[in-house]
Amino acid sequence: MDPADHRAYGVFKPVGHMVVSFPDAASASNGQEALMALDYERGDIHRYTPEQMVAQCDADIARASPLAGVGQELNLVKAYRELAERGFHWLVLREDDDDRARRAADALQAQGAERAQLYGRFIIEEMIERAADLPQVKESPDTGLDPQTPSGQEKERAHMRPSEDSSRDKKR
DSSP states (O other): OOGGGSEETTEEOOTTEEEEEESSHHHHHHHHHHHHHTTOOGGGEEEEOHHHHHHHHHHHHHHOOGGGGTSSHHHHHHHHHHHHHTTOEEEEEEOOOHHHHHHHHHHHHHTTOOEEEEEOSSOEEEOSOOTTSOOOOOOBTTBSSSOOSSSOOHHHHHHHSOOSSTHHHHHO
């Protein structure tokens, strides 16, 4: 998947796709296998290493239009970058069916996925809900998909749920 084909206001917005973060490569591999068991085609699943995601996010932040800050796109790019710096891996899968996306998110959460956002044309929906999360009521920079932490920073959210390999957390 070419990220350049999926941009809005200069930042990554893959409409018709779900972006899923995993704390490590093994969890991402297990997630990919879970998707294959749900009859996803290998060509509809794209993997990103932490280094690839940091590079993509840096490029997006550098070229972001002022309008990118109106919705969630720029917030999510910054969140993805924070997680990628912590060693998270990514799957981006083509999906435009809400029911199938929900089944995929459930399967991916069982494999250790931290977050999964389904990109629609007008809304980005968080597919993995945590008990401590606030309900998503509307899309804006101030509600919904933000990290929902006391500081409002993604780094704090990552510390709230460290991965099994918490050595990344000890370094911070």
